[in-house]
Amino acid sequence: MWKVCNMSSLTVREALQRASSFLSEIEDGSFLAELIIRHVLGWTRTDFFMRIDERLTVEQWTEIEQLTRKRQAGIPLQYLIGEQEFYGLPFKVDASVLIPRPDTEILVEQVLKLRDPEKPSVVADIGTGSGAIAVTLATHSVWRLYAVDIAADSLRLAEENSRINDVADRITFLRGDLLTPLPEKVDILVSNPPYIPSRDIEQLDVQVRNHEPLRALDGGLDGLDFYRRLCAGISEAVKPGGLIAFEVGMGQARQVEQLLLDTGCIEQTLVVCDLAGIERVVIGTKV
Template sequence: MTNPTYYEALKWASLCIEEHKLEVESGQWLLLERLGWSTTDLLMNYQTKMPKNEWQQYQIDIQQFCDGMPAQYIVGHAYFFGMQLKVTEATLIPRPETEELVEWMLETLPANEKLIIADIGTGSGAIAIALKQQRPNWQIFASDISKEAITVAEKNAQAQQVDVTFLIGDLTEPIHELKVDVIVSNPPYIAENERDVMDKSVIEHEPQVALFAAENGLILYRRMIEEVARFTQKPRDIFFEIGYQQENAVIKLLTNAFENAELIEGKKDSFDNQRMIHAKL
């Protein structure tokens, strides 16, 4: 096909994607994101011939998608809490359930206090940047063991024009000497035995170090909780995103470490899965 119309290109893409049993809607999403178009723009240009360079790029994008690469990595960005964030294969693609964790924090924590928040395992910086954008008076620290991820997160903070302090290090090591009011973390929590039921594109393209964890996915929760329990000045709140089968195990870890905790509660996401925990120490 030589220089098809946008409509013909979309029809071609849909057939290719359907053959690979993938989400057909992704063909339109990829086109709109590449062009910076709205759905209205597309409708107005349905019968317009695509420029040669756009058609060539679109064919490459669709082939990569059919080969299993997530659409967000193809275009180099994802959306989170109303923001467009840069993502690479050094960072996880932000998920909707993590947006719900941010919403829970905003609802739970006092908006007018000048809180000091630490986001551990920040990845693309999604949680930290969203919190700072919504609560400019909060001081936000964000850490990750991956230098490559921190580089992406710093670029995202700059693009969103928010002031977040980024640190490199393992779990609580970069923040253990700070007086932190709140710790939030969405760590790797997938057990190795769940690998077989996961989407192939996730396994092949998203960073393994940000996905999988030993001890049935619990090792990083256990380590963080043990480390925080040794802090001279402990935070007053901890928020975790968790796997949908991990609530009881993580609550037990928190209860054992903080016997005098005022509150330890779980929360379900919009799909009725238990995906978040809050501990008020």
């Protein structure tokens, strides 16, 4: 426990030492402590190192302490500070959406690589969550997008993120189940659906299991339920020559690839690994 005495005399450096000590059992605890302090003070990393010997107010220290205790209790830092960077862009996040992860940047990167960003296309992001995929694709292209999610709270956050990143005019947000809300066929279908097998949910890291939305994690008995449903609708949802791109979990790539091929309307597939060498993205081209 921290002593609540003379905390108004703490410098930023001393606050970092105290917060880092409290988070010592968490991976990258010192960096997390730095991020919490920078968030409370509204500082960049340059500010932090240039002003590290400035003194905190009681109010600033109290907020730092509260956030540090919550992080130590397992609440993800991104939910505490309400933001996460993805593909170099700022995104607001809260407990209604999955926290965007670096693995998903590979999905975005492949779509931008395989289709001309300067050629007008219609794109659907199914299960948009925070809007990270749709907003990033819109930011880096001239494409027109549909972002679909079944949860109203997720869609509200995704819309806010589209405004923050100045692409709201090219994204239409639709509430509904998977492909059902789409009003037209698309050139590109992209999705990072729930893919954790139900039996594995209890084995997830506590900060994921207890704090991120279950609906964004649970992919059914074998983790493939949503891929089956998406593949069942590809023939009606995607234009001839269109691109289908999915993020997948560890060990699922070849099964999802086969699901695409079993539709009878996919002529070519591609599996892409992440930086750890894990097969992470499955891509198909429609006949």
